[in-house]
Amino acid sequence: MSATRTQRFEAEALAGLRGLAARHPSIFRVNWPRRLLSVAIVAVLAGLFVSGFWALGFSFARIAGGLDKLVEFAGFMLPPSPGSYATFLTYLMALAQTLAIAFLGTLTAAILAFPFGFLAAKNVIPNVFLHFSLRRGLDVVRGVDVLIWALIWINVVGLGPFAGILAVATSNFGEFGKLFSEAIEAMDKKAVEGVASTGGGKLHQVRFGLLPQVFPVIVSQVLYYFESNTRSATIIGVVGAGGVGLHLYEQIRMLEWQHVSFLVLMILLTVAVIDFVSGRLRFAIIGNAKIAA
Structure with a gap:
């Protein structure tokens, strides 16, 4: 009985499907031009991928031939050692x-970018010319890599960590401004409308309707960038912007591989600790915000 009922249902379903296909043939018809276009796009991308590796000299033979040198370098790096206590x-x-x-570069960039994030948000500043010009200005700033900013600031203020702080702050200023403005634009308007319905002005709407929603997201982004900038600060030290990067570069030049591995291990442990702590803080902030909401 059950098998007969199942067969009847299947027959009715197939009949209904055939009826839909007869009434709406354009929906069930295979769109061959679109399908061929999709296949052609995938083929072109695959061709660009392969040709790019070929044009840049990719070679499995060179990789295989250099593996012994990689193993040799790894042997030179063991055991990691600073050499002396001093x-x-x-x-x-x-x-x-x-x-x-x-830390100082990230915090400085966040403080400076905070008001610009509101000015560049469409739902805060309706003037299209103002927020468009601010967005493009932030794009120009963040379009320059932190290493280039480090070279620029070194020529302005000289060698040392001060140039590194300015480089991180300048690079992150453009990135934070874009991220903050996008976070503000993605916020729910109901809280802002609620403040406005009680007679609150524009500043009250931002302070009590918008800021409580966007602040946890902003703090989460700043914490993530602090962890990322710890690695960036290591790189800019190579060009003379202070920090452990300068020592790492010197030890590589002097072929002191045990010192190099010790410095790399120190950096990895530091980044791992920062990532763990900042991850817990981000989860606590966003989790509490979701619970409160």
């Missing part, structure tokens, strides 16, 4: 300097 203290101070560059 050198260890020097590396530790340089690492602390790198953390200070990342």
Whole structure:
């Protein structure tokens, strides 16, 4: 009985499908031009991928031939060692300097970009010319890599960590301005409308309707960038912007591979700790915000 009922249902479903196909043939007809276009786009992208590797000299033979050198370098790096206690203290101070560059640069960029994020948001400033010009200005700033900013600031203020702080702050200013404005534009308008319905002005709407929603997102983004900038501050130290990067570059030039592996291990451990702590803070902030909402 059950099998007969199932067969009847299947027959009715097929009949209904055939009826739909007869009434709406354009929906069930295979769109061959669109399908061929999709296949052609995938083929072109695959061709560009392969040709790009070929044009840039990609070779499995070169990789296989260099694996023995990679193993040899790994042997030179073991065991990681700073050499002496005095050198260890020097590396530790340089690492602390790198953390200070990342922290001060990130915090400075966040403070400066905070008001620009509101000015560049369409739902806060309806003037299309103002927020368009601000968005394009932020794009120009963030379009320059932090390493280029480091080279620029070194020529302006000289070598040292101050140039590194300015480089991180300048690069992150453009990125934070864009991220903050997009976060503000994505916020729910109901809270703002509620403040406006009680007679609140524009500033009250931003302060009590918009800011409580966007602040946890902004803090989460700043914490993530602090962890990312710890690695960036290591790189800009290579060009003379202070921090542990300068020592890393010097040890690579001197072929002191045990020192190099010790510095890399210090950086990895520091980034792992920062990532763990900032991840917990981000989860706590966003989780509490969701619970409160």
